[in-house]
Amino acid sequence: MSDAKYLIVGNSVAAIAAVDGIREVDADGSLTLIAREPHHTYSRPLITYLLGGRVDEEQMLYRPRDWYEKAKVNALLGTEVTAVHPDDHLVETADGRTIGYGRLLIAVGGTPIVPRDVEGTDAEGVFTFTTWDDARAIADYIEERGVRSAVIVGGGLIGLKSVEALIELGIETTVVELADRMLSATFDRTASELAQRRLADAGVGVLCDTTTTEILAQDGRVVAVRLTGGETLPCDLVIFAIGVLPSTSLVAGTDIRLDRGILVDDHMRTSAEDVYAAGDVAQATELIGGEKRCIAIFPNAYRQGAIAGRNMAGAERTWDGGLVMNSVTVVDRPTISVGVTEASGDGHEELIDLDEAAYRYRKIVLHGDRIVGAVFVGDIERAGIITGLIRERLDVSAIRDLLLTDEFGLISLPADYRSHVISGTGASR
Numbered sequence: 001m002s003d004a005k006y007l008i009v010g011n012s013v014a015a016i017a018a019v020d021g022i023r024e025v026d027a028d029g030s031l032t033l034i035a036r037e038p039h040h041t042y043s044r045p046l047i048t049y050l051l052g053g054r055v056d057e058e059q060m061l062y063r064p065r066d067w068y069e070k071a072k073v074n075a076l077l078g079t080e081v082t083a084v085h086p087d088d089h090l091v092e093t094a095d096g097r098t099i100g101y102g103r104l105l106i107a108v109g110g111t112p113i114v115p116r117d118v119e120g121t122d123a124e125g126v127f128t129f130t131t132w133d134d135a136r137a138i139a140d141y142i143e144e145r146g147v148r149s150a151v152i153v154g155g156g157l158i159g160l161k162s163v164e165a166l167i168e169l170g171i172e173t174t175v176v177e178l179a180d181r182m183l184s185a186t187f188d189r190t191a192s193e194l195a196q197r198r199l200a201d202a203g204v205g206v207l208c209d210t211t212t213t214e215i216l217a218q219d220g221r222v223v224a225v226r227l228t229g230g231e232t233l234p235c236d237l238v239i240f241a242i243g244v245l246p247s248t249s250l251v252a253g254t255d256i257r258l259d260r261g262i263l264v265d266d267h268m269r270t271s272a273e274d275v276y277a278a279g280d281v282a283q284a285t286e287l288i289g290g291e292k293r294c295i296a297i298f299p300n301a302y303r304q305g306a307i308a309g310r311n312m313a314g315a316e317r318t319w320d321g322g323l324v325m326n327s328v329t330v331v332d333r334p335t336i337s338v339g340v341t342e343a344s345g346d347g348h349e350e351l352i353d354l355d356e357a358a359y360r361y362r363k364i365v366l367h368g369d370r371i372v373g374a375v376f377v378g379d380i381e382r383a384g385i386i387t388g389l390i391r392e393r394l395d396v397s398a399i400r401d402l403l404l405t406d407e408f409g410l411i412s413l414p415a416d417y418r419s420h421v422i423s424g425t426g427a428s429r
């Protein structure tokens with residue numbers, strides 16, 4: 001058994017941020033990082049562009065090749081952790097090793113859902129789309145089999161990210177969505193409808209209120225999907241993009257408290273002594289509402305990882321709450337949603353600027369004198385400033401009539417807030 005003062009399970013954004021955090025406080029403490037995927041740390045959102053051929057493998061890297069060495073990290077890549085034993089301060093790996101730790105961070109992200117009740121999901125040509133290896137396997141399959149048509153099951157964010165790549169590759173694509181509109185968890189109805197129209201204009205099929213009940217295969221290879229109504233849709237490729245669940249199986253059977261994800265306090269500590277969690281696997285306090293939620297986005301994972309790392313090394317950093325934020329490109333047009341996207345009565349109010357023909361939509365959701373959410377479609381220029389105002393919970397009553405005007409910018413904000421942003425404290429949180 002080899003021991004490490006700090007042990008990190010995971011090699012993505014939360015894990016890397018934790019290394020940064022630890023090294024800020026403790027330059028030399030022994031640090032081991034274990035990851036199931038064999039790759040050098042990479043940026044997961046870029047798998048869309050890897051599949052679409054816009055970036056190459058070198059551009060996928062999240063840190064330079066010599067980063068582990070420089071950060072004094074003993075990286076065990078291609079190694080799966082199968083169990084955590086908090087009472088004994090050790091983990092087990094799939095290749096039969098046990099590794100002891102002083103403090104442990106679990107940053108294992110999420111696992112894509114493949115529905116158990118759909119027949120035929122083991123056919124060749126059926127994929128999920130969350131890893132570098134998924135992108136590579138899909139690209140290989142497309143090339144080897146001369147794929148011309150695809151069905152994406154799920155019209156959420158990862159579904160859209162898959163569509164983006166397939167459009168790039170000239171593959172005829174249909175999205176099958178169980179809800180009555182795409183991106184229903186991310187956008188309000190107007191934004192969803194604009195996105196759907198844009199996809200339709202680009203030749204992408206969108207079928208709502210239905211899903212796939214069976215994968216039909218010939219010679220073991222997918223040839224069509226059957227939909228809820230019994231009709232079939234021919235295709236050479238299927239991607240399941242119906243959601244991702246926090247990968248909590250690692251701590252099953254321990255006393256570590258779970259809900260949807262691993263529950264953490266505002267120091268990113270789990271309920272077990274010396275065990276921390278961060279990123280998509282963690283369920284931490286949300287900024288608006290204060291509930292504990294899993295918010296599976298890159299910036300949250302980074303911020304949580306950095307806080308966990310510093311705290312593991314003995315510093316004192318607290319989490320001020322996660323903000324739900326999604327950005328996706330819909331046929332070359334950027335869209336962003338932040339926080340609350342629909343006013344729900346009780347003191348909420350919406351400011352709207354819509355130009356359907358120009359494919360431009362901006363909405364700000366207010367609660368009393370504060371902004372609690374926003375949607376931007378086609379024009380995301382002020383999204384950063386508005387997000388800052390949400391985070392800072394700034395009283396915007398004096399500037400609310402300006403918020404959606406072309407004149408609105410940093411200059412419209414109170415001088416003390418402007419200097420707060422410019423000095424970095426407001427912008428960095």
Ligand SMILES: Cc1cc2nc3c(=O)[nH]c(=O)nc-3n(C[C@H](O)[C@H](O)[C@H](O)COP(=O)(O)OP(=O)(O)OC[C@H]3O[C@@H](n4cnc5c(N)ncnc54)[C@H](O)[C@@H]3O)c2cc1C
Binds near residue numbers: 009045131278
């Ligand atoms: C296609 C796609 C596009 C996305 N686009 C965006 C975007 O535009 N903006 C945005 O904010 N977010 C986006 N996201 C979400 C973002 O990528 C995640 O929020 C972020 O990667 C989470 O980081 P993480 O470190 O928590 O976990 P992950 O990135 O999921 O990494 C988990 C790590 O744990 C390792 N691991 C897992 N299980 C084990 C085990 N048992 N033993 C050892 N190692 C293990 C894995 O190998 C990996 O290194 C996207 C996600 C996908 C899939």
